Amino acid sequence: MPRERRPRSTAALVGTVVATGAVAAGAAVVGAPDWFGLAGQRPFVWTVPFRVPVGLGLAGLAVLTGLTGLRWRRTLPAATALALAAAGSLGTTLARGVSPGQVPAARAGDVTVLAANVYLARADRDGVARLAVDGLADVVSLPESTREYADDVATRIETATGTGVQVFYRDDRDDRFGTALLVSDRLGEYRATGELTGGVKAVVTAAPVSGDGPVLAAAHTAAPVSGLLLPWAAEVRAVADWCARTPGALLAGDLNATLDHPGLHLRGSCVDAGAQTGTGARGTWPARHPALLGATIDHALADGNRWRAVGSRVQEIPGSDHRALLSRWRPVG
Incomplete structure (x- = not known):
């Protein structure tokens, strides 16, 4: 029995790693296309100005993916990758400042x-x-x-x-x-x-x-x-x-x-x-x-x-x- 399970376990692990890598790469590109030199290319030229909506969207996907992880733990790494991409997008926005601002005398x-x-x-x-x-x-x-x-x-x-x-x-x-x-x-x-x-x-x-x-x-x-x-x-x-x-x-x-x-x-x-x-x-x-x-x-x-x-x-x-x-x-x- 153990010998029959190993191939399945190995295949599942490889599948999880590949899927997580694909999700992480996609989320990174969507959340920060400028890091990859894509901010001037379609469609990212139109999405990169809206970092907060993009970041919130990635965060929402992270939550949904995490919820499925309560049943299928293999989705938890993908949820983590999405959460990190969301944090990066929103963090860049916050670092630049979103306040209305003020002007001194x-x-x-x-x-x-x-x-x-x-x-x-x-x-x-x-x-x-x-x-x-x-x-x-x-x-x-x-x-x-x-x-x-x-x-x-x-x-x-x-x-x-x-x-x-x-x-x-x-x-x-x-x-x-x-x-x-x-x-x-x-x-x-x-x-x-x-x-x-x-x-x-x-x-x-x-x-x-x-x-x-x-x-x-x-x-x-x-x-x-x-x-x-x-x-x-x-x-x-x-x-x-x-x-x-x-x-x-x-x-x-x-x-x-x-x-x-x-x-x-x-x-x-x-x-x-x-x-x-x-x-x-x-x-x-x-x-x-x-x-x-x-x-x-x-x-x-x-x-x-x-x-x-x-x-x-x-x-x-x-x-x-x-x-x-x-x-x-x-x-x-």
Whole structure:
């Protein structure tokens, strides 16, 4: 009898090991495709921004598999593998921070930046202006704006603060909407530089006419939809590269990517405000879902040799499908 049982026992053990390995590998890829260089590939390009829902799904599968283990113990290793993958996915999210955030009082030399996708110029204009005024924003990035919309928001800010606002604007490829960069006169006079205009959906760059103010950019890259994956990857990388190579840079906008996507694997001195201040995994899109379950695709980036983020806050934008990101940057040293 013992000799008859060994083959069955060995075959069962091998089957369990193979099945557990397959489950563990699959769960690891689903939970952290960026670890395997797959975050820019279908279908993971669309799942990696939603780490919390993915992590919760893996956790649910772990529980169900564990319950079957009460009867068939061979499923317990698979349940453990699923639980570890869920913990890894959720742990990465928690490490980046999911709180709404807070912004400390401004000091002399600080620069405050507001990124607000205004949803095809449908967001409430007074509400957007109020976000800038209440946040003491020196720089405002308005993706999906029109020139008229940007001018109107700038006028409302000027009326509320008594300080002039320069408006720089670039049309999107369809010539209907674009991205606006609003710069308070508190930073001095600026001029458009025309950088990043080749092959990027809508990016506005500006530099101080004199002095040592920050070089600024408002950005909106292509979305990672099926027909635009190659342009999307190139545009996100171009924006991140600009941040890395531009001394004193401050950039904000809708980058349609998270820090897990290969284009936003920041290098050089470029840093992300949310990652530095605890809002790096607070969802900014879609606004109709809880922020904890959303994708963090609106960002503020900077040259970390010149600036450090001292606070950030994710806020609702009346009438938009995005949430706004307010970040405050302080000179290094």
